[in-house]
Amino acid sequence: MRFSSLDELEAGCRDLRGGDPVVAAVASARQAELTKPLGSLGRLEEMTVWLARWQGRAMPRLERVAILVFAGNHGVTARGVSAYPAAVTEQMVANYARGAAAINQLAKLAGAELTVIPLELDRPTGDFTQTVAMDTAEFLSAVDIGYHSVPANCDLLALGDMGIGNTTAASALCAALLGGSAARWVGRGTGLDDKGLQRKREVVDAALARHRLIIANPLAAAAALGGRELTAMMGATLAAHHRQIPTVLDGFIGTAAVLPLARIDARLLDHCVAAHVSAESGHRDLLEALQLQPLLNLDMRLGEASGAAVAILLLRASLACHVGMATFAEAGVAGRVE
């Protein structure tokens, strides 16, 4: 086990990396010489510089791109907080194995290796209106699985989730760590009606009331209100930070999962980019709180790293220009009239 106590985990969260600013400057200088007006590729220019900084390569590469999707089940589904039955988590994991879900198609298109990691699906977390979702040992075990799931020689990591009920966990975590009642953070998830939405808000408010004494600590809040898949995503993000692997966050769940890290030190997410802003209410607010600017806004709200996979296409576009374009000098194109 990498972290045998919450204190050790918190110490790991104080172990900060910053990428290589010199390499980033070299990549940035190249962008200024390519045959286009400076800045005219907008965020495509920024993306390559960010890849360069974290890979430590002025000419970054995207040879090995890994998508990890963690799946977990949630005791709180007993409260009727999802439009789908809890059995769907396992059924979708089988669907991933057959290659028949959205993320299978998107990962293939993005040239990424997809790994799906189910986390004790037959043992849902505790119903956090009644008890903590995970005790410390369960929580650290999920962190550990995430931390050790990041493959070797990985040029880019993208993280996703599957878990019926997990927008409820994510909303509770946001409310606990960023403030505001359930109304600010709870949305329709996979498609709740008005009655279901009201129920879900009550569930989150009840959880906040029950756990109000422990949620001041970000890691304790993650254990009390989160889920195994959120926790594993947090662990993987921490591992990627320590190994300086640029990381793509997916939607509302994927961002809420790493919120505890940001509450410990915002710089722990410097190696992360937000793939998209989800249609799930609360995500925009969450991204703003973390000062993350999403690359895409396509009204997606599927999870399973689907938004992150689409963002990988943009990173490939960014890199293709950086590597393949000629400079003004090479192409004999005149520069600006000054």
Next chain:
Amino acid sequence: MRFSSLDELEAGCRDLRGGDPVVAAVASARQAELTKPLGSLGRLEEMTVWLARWQGRAMPRLERVAILVFAGNHGVTARGVSAYPAAVTEQMVANYARGAAAINQLAKLAGAELTVIPLELDRPTGDFTQTVAMDTAEFLSAVDIGYHSVPANCDLLALGDMGIGNTTAASALCAALLGGSAARWVGRGTGLDDKGLQRKREVVDAALARHRLIIANPLAAAAALGGRELTAMMGATLAAHHRQIPTVLDGFIGTAAVLPLARIDARLLDHCVAAHVSAESGHRDLLEALQLQPLLNLDMRLGEASGAAVAILLLRASLACHVGMATFAEAGVAGRVE
């Protein structure tokens, strides 16, 4: 020549197509059965339905994707409206031929065939502060080249531009056809300083004053204020409409180029999608006026179909999900709890 007079061209613009709504409904029904909450792929779902409607195929394909980039020179560059010398148009065309520009890399990544069509680069259009940019014969000739440039058996068309000075032409066209002074529509283009921006605004206001009697007619405005590349893009868009080929518009220039069509009949752009909202000021306003919702917002402002090429990646993502995903029934995944 397809259109031998402005009247014939205008008659061509009254020849409307609507795609196949039955096929669109079939594609839409399939989206509702795929293993994801309905609507959870957001605009990725819409894109496939749009492709289906215009291709007339419930399972659309993107085998032959064509990107056409038209290049033209502008007499108005004599007024100092660009940060780059006019010679750059031809130098960039040579850069495209060597495969060394941004669009070469992006087209390759998007699996698209790139064709660059220079339009009499040694004969710039007239300086429209003094005369019309093109007389009727020149204008119809550029329409004709565009109209006949759309390849056979094309599943998707994307259009782009190269032409030093062409944001000035595009701004003038927007002001003429949508109202407002130069201040509303003129931006920094490839990177003008404050002085250059002021000069560019004066140039556009002067053009509007000179041509105020003829710009009430959209096609006359396009001839008086546009450019050969803008006109060819308009011709290609009209051909794609007649042949029901789904079409991706690029940035500010690419949208301004088809504005005359929209002013004749807004439905002439029903087969078009806006790739992105450009960083060039005025583009957001223009898209809103045309009720086009851009797919991307990446602060790009390069032109040469670069934004359109990135949007093709999103269309491929959309199609991959539509074609490759299993339905709930096929995958044995439970549906909603009602």
